[in-house]
Amino acid sequence: MIRKLLIAALLFPLVWFGSAAMHFPRVFQVMLMIYIMLGLGVFLLLDAPSIPRVEGRKAVAALVAFYLVISAAYILGASYLPQYDPAVEMSKIEKIVKPKLETPEARRARLEELLKKSEELQAKTETLQAKLEKLAPAPKPAVEVQTAAAGPTDLIARGKEVYELQECYNCHKIGGKGSVKKRGPELDNIGNLLTQEDIKKKVFDPGYLYADGFEKEHKKGLMPDKYKELMTDEEVTALAAYLTTLKNPAAPTPKPIFVKTKVEHGFIVYGYVRDKNGKPVPDLPVTAQPLKPGREGHTGKTNKEGYYEIFLHIHNEDVGTKIEVSANNVKKEITANYNPDDKVTKRQAAVDLVL
Numbered sequence: 001m002i003r004k005l006l007i008a009a010l011l012f013p014l015v016w017f018g019s020a021a022m023h024f025p026r027v028f029q030v031m032l033m034i035y036i037m038l039g040l041g042v043f044l045l046l047d048a049p050s051i052p053r054v055e056g057r058k059a060v061a062a063l064v065a066f067y068l069v070i071s072a073a074y075i076l077g078a079s080y081l082p083q084y085d086p087a088v089e090m091s092k093i094e095k096i097v098k099p100k101l102e103t104p105e106a107r108r109a110r111l112e113e114l115l116k117k118s119e120e121l122q123a124k125t126e127t128l129q130a131k132l133e134k135l136a137p138a139p140k141p142a143v144e145v146q147t148a149a150a151g152p153t154d155l156i157a158r159g160k161e162v163y164e165l166q167e168c169y170n171c172h173k174i175g176g177k178g179s180v181k182k183r184g185p186e187l188d189n190i191g192n193l194l195t196q197e198d199i200k201k202k203v204f205d206p207g208y209l210y211a212d213g214f215e216k217e218h219k220k221g222l223m224p225d226k227y228k229e230l231m232t233d234e235e236v237t238a239l240a241a242y243l244t245t246l247k248n249p250a251a252p253t254p255k256p257i258f259v260k261t262k263v264e265h266g267f268i269v270y271g272y273v274r275d276k277n278g279k280p281v282p283d284l285p286v287t288a289q290p291l292k293p294g295r296e297g298h299t300g301k302t303n304k305e306g307y308y309e310i311f312l313h314i315h316n317e318d319v320g321t322k323i324e325v326s327a328n329n330v331k332k333e334i335t336a337n338y339n340p341d342d343k344v345t346k347r348q349a350a351v352d353l354v355l
């Protein structure tokens with residue numbers, strides 16, 4: 001018995017701190033503690049002295065009572081634990097899938113109904129406005145402000161809903177809520193850093209830009225490249241509109257870095273050409289030729305400082321290709337080395353020549 005107690009005493013801190021290090025939510029940690037306690041109880045019971053033997057009706061009654069007690073304990077115990085509610089998950093899925101399943105006719109009917117409603121509203125506003133004008137000209141602006149404000153707030157509420165439906169919170173935090181483990185940047189100040197248009201582009205094409213300090217995650221392609229298939233234009237517009245309202249300069253939202261050129265499409269060879277005395281050689285043609293059939297070479301000229309830059313069309317599958325760099329009759333051979341999965345780092349090599 002002492003051995004069993006000792007093992008449990010060891011397990012409690014081990015599991016508690018272990019699960020904390022793995023960023024388990026607190027409620028799961030408590031559950032694990034309960035499991036250890038239950039396990040300990042079972043093992044201790046194994047050593048308990050057996051109860052006196054009963055027979056006949058008494059035995060049946062004891063068995064039924066035993067079942068009742070155990071069942072009650074299970075049901076009560078389980079009802080205290082966090083519950084997974086299939087209905088909640090189903091409604092989430094439905095919200096995402098339903099607009100896509102809508103038939104064209106149903107969509108038209110819905111749009112027509114909306115149109116009719118808006119016409120009715122318009123008519124109502126007009127009669128109201130006419131009445132107001134009769135009463136007094138002053139209250140008119142109030143009506144105008146109200147109708148103007150109704151649009152954007154709807155859009156932003158819709159954007160918030162899209163954010164929840166697409167579960168961006170799995171990796172991002174807004175207002176301290178979301179991602180337990182730091183997967184992606186907090187977005188509380190994104191409205192001061194990105195325009196609505198840029199956010200739309202980032203969501204539909206995560207390679208478009210990346211958050212400063214998240215190069216590694218960006219190269220790994222952590223932010224999913226699937227939203228183009230999951231969202232309509234209306235949804236991503238609302239989502240972006242909502243995110244641009246997040247303007248808290250105190251939040252540590254990293255600034256975006258735009259990936260200007262698609263690095264997958266090229267390789268740059270650059271360097272200096274100097275003579276034996278170390279003086280730059282200007283206006284000299286330099287040629288870079290990939291030593292692979294079908295890959296075109298290009299020629300550039302050195303500037304006053306003897307510097308040149310040549311852009312070659314070398315793609316992902318050309319990694320490891322040898323490139324010959326030559327000027328006058330001096331030649332150097334290099335190998336195009338880069339990581340084909342890396343879509344951020346510029347692909348380039350420095351080659352200095354001495355004539």
Ligand code: HEC
Binds near residue numbers: 171214239
């Ligand atoms: C699986 C994790 C994950 C999910 C889900 C995810 N993101 Fe990201 N997101 C990241 C990571 C990691 C970065 C930083 C690297 C990068 O920019 O690619 C990022 C960057 C961003 C940025 C740039 C932030 C900055 O400071 O420049 C925006 C904006 C963004 N995400 C919006 C969204 C939106 C909106 C959704 C939901 C539709 C979403 N993300 C879903 C992981 C995720």
